[in-house]
Amino acid sequence: DAKTTQPPSMDCAEGRAANLPCNHSTISGNEYVYWYRQIHSQGPQYIIHGLKNNETNEMASLIITEDRKSSTLILPHATLRDTAVYYCIVRAQTGGSQGNLIFGKGTKLSVKP
Amino acid sequence: DGGITQSPKYLFRKEGQNVTLSCEQNLNHDAMYWYRQDPGQGLRLIYYSQIVNDFQKGDIAEGYSVSREKKESFPLTVTSAQKNPTAFYLCASSNRASGGPEGELFFGEGSRLTVL
Numbered sequence: 589d590a591k592t593t594q595p596p597s598m599d600c601a602e603g604r605a606a607n608l609p610c611n612h613s614t615i616s617g618n619e620y621v622y623w624y625r626q627i628h629s630q631g632p633q634y635i636i637h638g639l640k641n642n643e644t645n646e647m648a649s650l651i652i653t654e655d656r657k658s659s660t661l662i663l664p665h666a667t668l669r670d671t672a673v674y675y676c677i678v679r680a681q682t683g684g685s686q687g688n689l690i691f692g693k694g695t696k697l698s699v700k701p
Numbered sequence: 702d703g704g705i706t707q708s709p710k711y712l713f714r715k716e717g718q719n720v721t722l723s724c725e726q727n728l729n730h731d732a733m734y735w736y737r738q739d740p741g742q743g744l745r746l747i748y749y750s751q752i753v754n755d756f757q758k759g760d761i762a763e764g765y766s767v768s769r770e771k772k773e774s775f776p777l778t779v780t781s782a783q784k785n786p787t788a789f790y791l792c793a794s795s796n797r798a799s800g801g802p803e804g805e806l807f808f809g810e811g812s813r814l815t816v817l
Contacts, residue, residue, distance in 0.1 A: 631808025
């Protein structure tokens with residue numbers, strides 16, 4: 589699986605957009621980009637995933653560059669409850685089953701009032 | 702409501718004792734996973750199971766054992782052979798999609814084990 593690189597920490601003002609970058613320069617054509625987040629002492633929560641097109645849901649938007657070597661997770665209006673560690677993961681679909689997602693250290697996002 | 706239940710939430714044990722952590726899901730998911738998380742670190746995969754009566758070792762299986770006798774249950778035993786068992790343990794499950802993108806992982810709230 590391709591390795592990802594994320595900044596260890598970021599700050600964001602409440603109400604502003606939080607843009608969390610992720611580099612995955614060795615991603616291969618069949619690998620998806622997943623984002624999860626983990627609020628302190630809880631289990632991680634799925635946010636969004638994509639292959640090559642930009643994706644949006646009720647939680648966030650995922651922008652993947654045309655060459656797929658990097659992506660950005662956007663929280664359009666960050667709130668204090670968005671303070672968490674955000675994990676960017678790339679993983680190939682493996683024969684129709686889930687396979688194993690590898691969680692690195694992620695980015696610790698601190699939303700400040 | 703559907704979800705994953707882990708118990709106990711907190712557990713204290715003496716060194717050398719085996720400990721079993723419970724994980725139950727009512728999401729009808731085929732696949733289940735156990736991860737370990739140490740302070741300030743990411744998650745590391747211990748064991749996973751994609752179907753009943755079958756499971757595979759993850760990256761750090763030594764000192765742990767699992768069983769998958771029922772679809773909804775995937776208990777983890779931390780044995781006395783595990784050298785540093787104090788950690789936060791997370792159980793997850795996912796749907797086994799046939800074709801199309803992989804399903805998301807659903808996590809429990811975790812079990813924090815402290816070995817004294």
